[in-house]
Amino acid sequence: GESVGLHLPTLSVQEGDNSIINCAYSNSASDYFIWYKQESGKGPQFIIDIRSNMDKRQGQRVTVLLNKTVKHLSLQIAATQPGDSAVYFCAENIGQGNLIFGKGTKLSVKP
Amino acid sequence: DTGVSQNPRHKITKRGQNVTFRCDPISEHNRLYWYRQTLGQGPEFLTYFQNEAQLEKSRLLSDRFSAERPKGSFSTLEIQRTEQGDSAMYLCASSGAGLAATDTQYFGPGTRLTVL
Numbered sequence: 001g002e003s004v005g006l007h008l009p010t011l012s013v014q015e016g017d018n019s020i021i022n023c024a025y026s027n028s029a030s031d032y033f034i035w036y037k038q039e040s041g042k043g044p045q046f047i048i049d050i051r052s053n054m055d056k057r058q059g060q061r062v063t064v065l066l067n068k069t070v071k072h073l074s075l076q077i078a079a080t081q082p083g084d085s086a087v088y089f090c091a092e093n094i095g096q097g098n099l100i101f102g103k104g105t106k107l108s109v110k111p
Numbered sequence: 112d113t114g115v116s117q118n119p120r121h122k123i124t125k126r127g128q129n130v131t132f133r134c135d136p137i138s139e140h141n142r143l144y145w146y147r148q149t150l151g152q153g154p155e156f157l158t159y160f161q162n163e164a165q166l167e168k169s170r171l172l173s174d175r176f177s178a179e180r181p182k183g184s185f186s187t188l189e190i191q192r193t194e195q196g197d198s199a200m201y202l203c204a205s206s207g208a209g210l211a212a213t214d215t216q217y218f219g220p221g222t223r224l225t226v227l
Contacts (some may be wrong), residue, residue, distance in 0.1 A: 008151060034215065043115075043202050043218035044154065068198045098144065099216060101153030111149055 019077040023090030070073035115219035136205030146202040
């Protein structure tokens with residue numbers, strides 16, 4: 001089958017370890033950020049979001065950190081599992097409706 | 112399943128033919144978006160609707176592309192005179208029962224178009 005992960009940065013982690021995926025965004029006016037997970041042949045799946053008035057938000061096994069000073073976003077996945085293997089995209093919204101996606105990072109989890 | 116649905120899932124066509132894709136958003140969502148994704152890239156915005164009104168179109172949406180959402184529910188994306196460069200995954204997303212542009216967008220499974 002085809003892969004959405006061709007030519008993407010790859011992060012390889014051992015099952016059970018924590019993963020950190022980083023993203024630099026482009027527009028200082030962006031006020032809403034989202035992380036999506038995309039498995040091969042599927043549409044992006046919402047993971048977690050954060051608004052610009054926050055610098056940290058936690059979900060189940062995931063944490064998003066936002067550093068507006070350097071326009072940096074990160075996704076932390078605790079106790080990474082094989083089912084977490086996918087391509088992860090950050091996306092920014094400057095309040096006009098459309099999302100601007102980053103290039104994506106392919107996460108590979110080794111059992 | 113009450114998520115976003117798209118049909119067909121796969122479409123293979125010959126260059127020069129017209130194709131039409133359908134998206135059914137999450138019920139009650141008033142915003143609907145179309146994106147295009149090529150291999151190894153993130154989705155790129157094409158256009159979006161609030162109810163039946165098309166509010167924004169990307170410059171990626173050439174005059175061969177047209178999108179409609181006549182009753183404010185499902186939407187169609189038509190590509191006329193397809194070219195090999197149109198080969199991509201076409202993704203639909205929907206958001207919001209409210210009016211906030213920053214409501215979370217939920218994506219459908221996409222339609223994979225291959226132009227021969």
